[in-house]
Amino acid sequence: MNLNEFQAKELFSKFGLPVPNGKVAWSTEEALGIAKSFPEPKVVIKAQVLTGGRGKAGGVKLANSLEEVEKISSEILGMKIKEFTVKKVLVEEQMSIEKEMYLSFIQDRDNRGYRMIFSEEGGVEIEELARTQPDKVMMVQIEPFPGLVPFQLREVLSKLSPENKKHARGIYQMMNKLYKLFIEKDATLTEINPLIITSDGKCIACDGKISIDNSALYRNKDVIEYRLPEDENPLEREAREKQLNYVKLDGGNIGCLVNGAGLAMTTMDVIKHFGGEPANFLDLGGGAKAEHVKNALKIIVDDDDVNTIFINIFGGIVRCDLVAEGILNAKKELDIKKEMVIRLLGTNDKIAYEMLEKENISVFTAMTAAAKEAVKLSKQQGV
Ligand code: GDP
Ligand code: MN
Numbered sequence: 001m002n003l004n005e006f007q008a009k010e011l012f013s014k015f016g017l018p019v020p021n022g023k024v025a026w027s028t029e030e031a032l033g034i035a036k037s038f039p040e041p042k043v044v045i046k047a048q049v050l051t052g053g054r055g056k057a058g059g060v061k062l063a064n065s066l067e068e069v070e071k072i073s074s075e076i077l078g079m080k081i082k083e084f085t086v087k088k089v090l091v092e093e094q095m096s097i098e099k100e101m102y103l104s105f106i107q108d109r110d111n112r113g114y115r116m117i118f119s120e121e122g123g124v125e126i127e128e129l130a131r132t133q134p135d136k137v138m139m140v141q142i143e144p145f146p147g148l149v150p151f152q153l154r155e156v157l158s159k160l161s162p163e164n165k166k167h168a169r170g171i172y173q174m175m176n177k178l179y180k181l182f183i184e185k186d187a188t189l190t191e192i193n194p195l196i197i198t199s200d201g202k203c204i205a206c207d208g209k210i211s212i213d214n215s216a217l218y219r220n221k222d223v224i225e226y227r228l229p230e231d232e233n234p235l236e237r238e239a240r241e242k243q244l245n246y247v248k249l250d251g252g253n254i255g256c257l258v259n260g261a262g263l264a265m266t267t268m269d270v271i272k273h274f275g276g277e278p279a280n281f282l283d284l285g286g287g288a289k290a291e292h293v294k295n296a297l298k299i300i301v302d303d304d305d306v307n308t309i310f311i312n313i314f315g316g317i318v319r320c321d322l323v324a325e326g327i328l329n330a331k332k333e334l335d336i337k338k339e340m341v342i343r344l345l346g347t348n349d350k351i352a353y354e355m356l357e358k359e360n361i362s363v364f365t366a367m368t369a370a371a372k373e374a375v376k377l378s379k380q381q382g383v
Contacts, residue, residue: 008208022092100194186216252277276375293326315346
């Protein structure tokens with residue numbers, strides 16, 4: 001789960017990381033109110049959306065008077081950044097920036113541990129910097145036990161360029177605190193870009209990104225509160241609430257209803273093999289009941305990119321007759337206009353075939369033949 005910048009900064013504060021004074025606003029009036037609460041209305045207005053590159057897209061701007069706050073916040077609110085519409089902005093006191101650095105902690109699966117990434121040249125995209133000037137990016141491997149050890153930080157900080165040496169202590173504290181947050185909140189990423197040095201020599205987190213491991217949300221109740229309806233894809237939200245695993249994919253037009261992650265992968269592969277493109281996949285999981293199948297079909301039907309539905313179920317624990325019942329209920333209740341190809345095999349499949357044949361719905365038993373048919377139908381309808 002990804003957090004908005006204002007939420008990340010709230011967590012930063014809780015862990016003692018300095019952030020600029022600021023508040024989030026959902027309207028121009030609120031933005032004005034926040035700007036007025038500062039000694040001077042010199043603020044930075046920042047789009048709060050769950051995607052990067054806001055600066056480049058015009059979603060981060062400085063305002064130096066109340067008139068500018070009004071103008072800029074009304075421009076940014078409602079703006080589209082990638083597929084996200086900006087519903088809220090962070091209004092912060094302007095910082096006078098002397099230096100922009102980079103600091104992050106990420107999971108490092110290859111080394112079964114964590115990694116700290118630090119650079120004295122921040123503010124820019126770290127991937128870009130690592131490509132063009134790899135010597136400017138410092139990496140520290142962290143073993144989960146004993147975790148980040150002080151000598152590792154001292155080694156990094158000993159390499160600071162002479163003009164930044166005087167900030168070593170401040171940066172050291174930021175590193176320790178950000179690491180503590182990373183571990184205690186079960187994060188997969190915590191990033192400060194830029195970590196700034198102000199003209200009066202303070203270290204401050206000027207931007208913040210945090211991703212929390214979804215499997216650890218049960219023990220991070222405060223983080224779940226950060227899930228805002230406007231930040232989520234509505235279909236993904238509906239799927240999550242109905243305990244379905246729904247994954248939206250870019251560019252395709254075949255909606256796939258499957259059971260099990262393995263079959264989901266195979267289904268994608270077979271569709272691609274025959275020249276088609278999946279639009280999503282929805283994994284029913286084991287032991288699905290008719291109601292579950294109907295809920296799943298509703299989500300696929302509501303995905304506007306889908307022109308053909310491919311149901312590919314192997315009945316192990318799942319019973320094919322219950323899947324058939326779900327399909328029939330969905331057909332009755334949802335007025336499905338999209339083409340549908342069904343492949344069902346396994347427990348109680350004979351009963352399922354009878355139920356579906358009664359309604360003139362044909363069923364495949366072989367996955368390849370069914371996938372070919374789904375690809376053919378999706379192409380006939382064009383894009
Ligand atoms: P991002 O583009 O989404 O990563 O947004 P950031 O929060 O990182 O802001 C982009 C850039 O805006 C920063 O690298 C800074 O150069 C600039 N910026 C952000 N806040 C301030 C501020 O308070 N004062 C000044 N002068 N520049 C700022
Ligand atoms: Mn940034």
